Amino acid sequence: MTLSGARIALLIEEMFEDGLVLTPRQLLMDAGAQVVYVAPLVGRGYRGLSGTIVTADMAAGAARAEAFDAVVIPGGYAPDRIRLRHAMVDLVRDTMAAGKLVAAIDHGPSVLINANALRDRTLTCWPSIAVDVKNAGGRYMDRQVHEDGNLITSRKIDDVVPFTEALIRQVAARRAAMA
Amino acid sequence: MTLSGARIALLIEEMFEDGLVLTPRQLLMDAGAQVVYVAPLVGRGYRGLSGTIVTADMAAGAARAEAFDAVVIPGGYAPDRIRLRHAMVDLVRDTMAAGKLVAAIDHGPSVLINANALRDRTLTCWPSIAVDVKNAGGRYMDRQVHEDGNLITSRKIDDVVPFTEALIRQVAARRAAMA
Numbered sequence: 001m002t003l004s005g006a007r008i009a010l011l012i013e014e015m016f017e018d019g020l021v022l023t024p025r026q027l028l029m030d031a032g033a034q035v036v037y038v039a040p041l042v043g044r045g046y047r048g049l050s051g052t053i054v055t056a057d058m059a060a061g062a063a064r065a066e067a068f069d070a071v072v073i074p075g076g077y078a079p080d081r082i083r084l085r086h087a088m089v090d091l092v093r094d095t096m097a098a099g100k101l102v103a104a105i106d107h108g109p110s111v112l113i114n115a116n117a118l119r120d121r122t123l124t125c126w127p128s129i130a131v132d133v134k135n136a137g138g139r140y141m142d143r144q145v146h147e148d149g150n151l152i153t154s155r156k157i158d159d160v161v162p163f164t165e166a167l168i169r170q171v172a173a174r175r176a177a178m179a
Numbered sequence: 180m181t182l183s184g185a186r187i188a189l190l191i192e193e194m195f196e197d198g199l200v201l202t203p204r205q206l207l208m209d210a211g212a213q214v215v216y217v218a219p220l221v222g223r224g225y226r227g228l229s230g231t232i233v234t235a236d237m238a239a240g241a242a243r244a245e246a247f248d249a250v251v252i253p254g255g256y257a258p259d260r261i262r263l264r265h266a267m268v269d270l271v272r273d274t275m276a277a278g279k280l281v282a283a284i285d286h287g288p289s290v291l292i293n294a295n296a297l298r299d300r301t302l303t304c305w306p307s308i309a310v311d312v313k314n315a316g317g318r319y320m321d322r323q324v325h326e327d328g329n330l331i332t333s334r335k336i337d338d339v340v341p342f343t344e345a346l347i348r349q350v351a352a353r354r355a356a357m358a
Contacts, residue, residue: 077256077259080256081307083307083310113311113314114310127263128260128262128263131292131293132289132311135314135315136310
């Protein structure tokens with residue numbers, strides 16, 4: 001399969017938007033990738049806004065950017081909590097600094113603000129944080145999916161399939177280039 | 180009573196933190212003020228994170244800064260929705276521009292970012308939005324209550340009583356000065 005051997009970190013905290021976690025995970029797994037739920041505490045359950053419980057596969061403190069093909073930051077209100085978790089912000093910062101893939105949807109780009117990773121980058125997001133993205137030096141666009149080099153962003157749940165497809169395409173292209 | 184004749188606008192949207200609405204309202208009413216729930220649609224019910232339903236007394240589009248002694252922006256995730264409501268952001272901007280009292284707690288100060296009202300102002304807030312406040316030109320401090328002229332801010336539910344007491348004191352002082 002396209003993403004056979006790929007490992008994707010999916011960041012988890014309380015109040016994630018369920019479909020922004022479950023749909024990317026399913027599509028990535030369908031493409032052959034291993035999806036690793038990375039959260040503050042390994043083995044703990046985290047609840048989505050609609051009640052889905054996901055159990056963390058790995059503590060953020062144990063997650064290294066080198067171990068993953070990409071980091072996904074989902075939406076809902078989880079990003080408001082993720083941005084307070086130093087180990088999770090560090091993982092995003094290190095992944096961006098290494099030029100590796102980061103995919104963020106809905107409120108997910110707010111974590112990139114804390115990682116100080118948006119200066120002169122072009123991206124989209126949920127409109128409530130557009131002003132924060134701009135104040136952090138990013139260039140905001142209202143688009144279904146925007147790809148700016150290693151940074152893939154989308155606005156909301158309606159965009160989740162093309163968002164994940166863009167991620168799958170980029171992971172596959174990078175793995176093909178390295179093969 | 181201290182605040183007899185005073186009118187306070189309390190901004191409401193879905194997902195407010197219940198105690199950040201109910202406690203200020205009660206303390207303000209105990210002091211003699213009239214508290215007006217201002218929301219996108221008059222007569223509609225809005226649900227707090229813990230299930231409280233409050234019914235809007237006034238549509239934001241009908242609310243004018245001149246009609247109130249102060250505007251209160253509560254916390255929880257309501258501010259994430261309020262900042263997308265132009266009439267609510269305009270009310271906050273007009274209130275700040277007139278030098279009238281604005282009191283914001285928890286995530287409430289994020290609405291002041293959209294009102295472009297934080298440049299060179301000193302304030303506190305919930306820590307997840309501290310970076311956004313700083314990127315918007317504000318000076319962030321971690322304090323229970325901070326008063327910077329007409330702007331009163333606090334961090335979280337634990338601070339709600341001294342936060343409201345500071346607001347009551349300032350409304351009373353301004354009314355006494357004008358009497």
